[in-house]
Structure formats: structure tokens, C-alpha cells
């Protein structure tokens with residue numbers, strides 16, 4: 324720690340400073356996230372039941388509420404070294420432009436072909452599948468970043484990869500699809516007629532352009548009906564937050580090197596994995612009573628799970644085939660408006676973050692799409708990175724907090740997660756530039772329709 328050292332634009336870590344263990348924030352939570360429930364019996368899912376869907380090692384991680392540190396296998400560390408440590412950037416140029424006394428830092432996760440943080444968990448999940456001797460994995464992808472990340476990981480390890488891609492993205496983002504196929508994945512638009520649940524959804528909603536919830540149902544069905552396959556998920560699950568803790572651990576090491584203590588840590592929240600990963604080690608300190616930080620989750624006003632959802636047990640998918648998870652949810656039948664924050668359109672939220680939010684350990688805000696793109700362009704023009712629309716939700720709130728500091732004269736230190744790049748999102752940028760982008764905020768009545776689909780049973784009052 325050296326407080327007098329001048330802080331460079333980019334704080335890089337040496338390879339030797341990279342974390343060798345993931346940090347499991349559940350170990351420090353007094354109120355543990357509620358267990359997954361079997362939807363038929365409402366009893367906690369056993370490891371055995373979960374092993375039908377997920378690989379064995381990942382089931383262990385999913386259920387592990389006690390071990391604070393879990394070793395990262397050497398093979399995964401070696402893969403991480405290809406694109407990590409990721410830089411922690413001091414946004415000097417943005418600070419200057421905002422004329423704020425705030426000090427702004429962002430952790431940039433877009434330095435790999437998948438263009439986002441999702442590769443951190445994709446390689447871990449593919450590794451454990453391979454270790455178990457499986458033939459392949461199935462998954463869903465919305466905007467395409469997760470599918471791309473998983474395709475890359477599977478290609479590297481020689482695993483088969485079947486991706487169910489939300490139909491509107493499949494059609495709107497042909498280049499994402501081609502990247503996945505380049506890495507050898509089989510990509511199917513969802514809902515499709517290749518699964519029982521897909522055929523059912525198509526019959527009930529002809530012409531539907533799909534949702535993440537539908538694609539999850541299809542991918543789970545294929546995994547559980549195909550010998551040698553398991554299902555993997557790119558967000559929401561405890562194991563994914565665990566893998567993403569690499570983001571927060573690196574951030575903390577980098578900040579500690581320069582004696583920097585953040586006041587506010589901000590991240591966008593779709594299913595909660597990047598935010599959970601970024602804040603985990605800091606949240607651990609807060610939970611242990613060692614330090615205090617403000618944590619802010621930023622979600623789109625069009626899909627406001629935290630700020631307007633219910634804290635209840637709900638299905639993770641539209642087809643209601645997954646276990647029940649206790650989380651902030653808009654209802655598994657909620658289909659958000661065709662909104663460009665592709666990766667933030669999920670109806671639910673990580674149960675770890677849901678519990679922490681419920682316990683008042685973190686805050687959440689929702690922001691409208693046009694203000695998000697305004698922040699994205701402001702950032703792109705001075706910081707030299709074209710941000711993903713999802714990441715730009717965090718940029719919006721980081722800028723807002725920095726502007727508050729300008730008013731009060733406070734020199735707060737703000738850290739936010741810049742989860743990825745927006746090169747495949749130019750149709751959304753085009754809409755914004757043409758002044759054709761709309762803000763959409765669901766009415767209470769529309770939300771009620773989603774809540775009506777949340778299962779009601781004893782112990783699930785909301």
C-alpha cells in the first residue's frame with residue numbers, strides 16, 4: 324500500500340498477483356440464500372436431483388454455503404491468463420469532462436472475443452463438464468454473449484456445445500450467431516420445434532420471438548434427455564457468482580496496491596453475476612463488519628426485478644421445468660418489451676444478491692434506456708471504449724453519482740464494472756442515433772400479470 328504513488332490510467336496486476344481461489348460470499352452471510360426447491364415437493368433440491376441437470380462439481384459449488392475460498396483448478400487459471408488479469412482503469416478523461424472531484428475507476432471485462440465477463444464462468448463450467456467425462460453441454464443465450472463465451476470454452480476443451488438462442492436475437496444478431504458457429508457450436512433459434520416445450524410454447528404463442536425463459540426450458544430439456552450432456556447457465560446461479568468473484572478479487576488487489584478505498588461500487592444487474600462477482604470480496608468485508616461500502620445494482624426500467632419485483636420462490640424459466648429459486652422476480656411468464664438491454668432482460672435475479680438486497684446490504688436503481696445510451700456515448704467519446712448497452716447502465720449511474728459529487732464537492736471514489744463491449748449492438752446504437760429509441764416502463768397492471776404466475780404454496784407468501 325502506497326498512498327503517495329501516482330495512480331496510473333490502468334492498474335494492471337502481474338500474473339503472479341492473480342487470485343488462485345474464488346471467494347464464496349455465502350460463507351460470510353448470516354442469512355444464507357434460500358435453497359433451491361423441488362417444484363413438485365417444495366423440498367430443498369438434493370445434490371442427487373441437481374446432478375441430473377448440472378455436473379457434479381458444479382452441484383457441490385452450488386450448494387456450498389460454508390467454504391469461503393475454493394481453489395481455481397490450474398487448467399482454468401491457465402485459460403484465465405490468456406485474457407486476465409483485466410485492467411482496472413482510472414477514468415481520468417471522464418472525470419475531467421464531468422468536472423467532478425469524484426475519482427472514477429472501472430474494471431473492464433471486454434478484452435476477450437466473447438466481449439464480456441461471461442467467459443470467466445464459461446471456462447469453469449466447461450472444465451468441470453469435461454472433467455466428469457461428459458460429451459457436451461447445452462445452454463440458452465439471449466443477446467449472445469453467454470453463448471459466445473461458452474462456445475469458446477467448449478472449443479478450447481473439445482466439448483460439444485448446443486445453444487438455444489432467443490429467436491429475436493438470432494434474427495437481429497446474425498454475427499453473434501456466426502461467431503458461435505465459428506467456435507463449433509450448434510445454434511438453434513428458440514422457441515424451436517426440436518423440443519417438446521418449444522413446440523408447446525409455439526402452439527400457445529404462435530409468432531413469438533422468444534425469451535430467455537423459453538430458451539432455458541429448451542436447453543434443460545435437451546440436456547436431461549440426451550446421454551452425456553448437462554445444462555449450464557451463464558448467470559443467476561450461486562456457482563456463476565462464485566466464478567465471477569475473480570472480477571472483484573482482482574479489483575480489490577489492484578485497489579489495495581495503491582491504497583485506494585472505494586466509497587461506491589456500481590454494477591449493472593441482469594441475473595446478477597457480474598455485480599455479484601465484483602462486489603463479493605467487498606461485501607465480505609461489510610458482512611464481517613470490517614468496512615462499509617455502498618453497493619448499487621442498476622437494472623433497466625423495462626425489466627425492474629429488484630426495484631419492482633417480488634421476493635418469492637419462482638421458476639427460473641417460462642416452461643416451469645427448473646427448480647424453484649427464491650429471488651426478486653417479475654414472474655417467470657414476464658416477457659419484457661423488445662428492449663435493447665439484451666443481457667438484462669431476465670425476469671429473476673441471483674438469490675445471493677436477492678437476499679443481500681432484502682437484508683438492506685445493497686441498493687438498486689432502475690434507469691431508462693435513452694439515458695443509458697446517452698451515458699454510453701458520453702463515455703465512448705472520452706474513454707475510447709464502445710461499451711455494451713448492459714454495461715452502460717452502470718456507466719449511467721456512475722456518472723450520476725459523480726455529478727452529485729460535483730454539487731457537494733465530495734471526493735468520493737466510485738468503482739464500476741464495465742462488463743463488455745458493444746460492437747454487436749450497433750442496431751441499438753443506430754436506433755438511438757436516429758432518435759428512434761423508446762423508453763418503456765411496464766405499468767403496474769402489466770407487472771401484476773407476471774406476479775400472477777408466481778407459484779403460490781405455503782411458505783411462499785409475497
Ligand SMILES: *Cc1c(COP(=O)(O)O)cnc(C)c1O
Nearest residue numbers: 558593594595596597666713743
Ligand atoms: C450478460 C451480460 C450482463 C448481465 O449479466 P449479469 O449476470 O447480471 O452480469 C451484463 N453485461 C454484459 C456485457 C453481459 O454480456
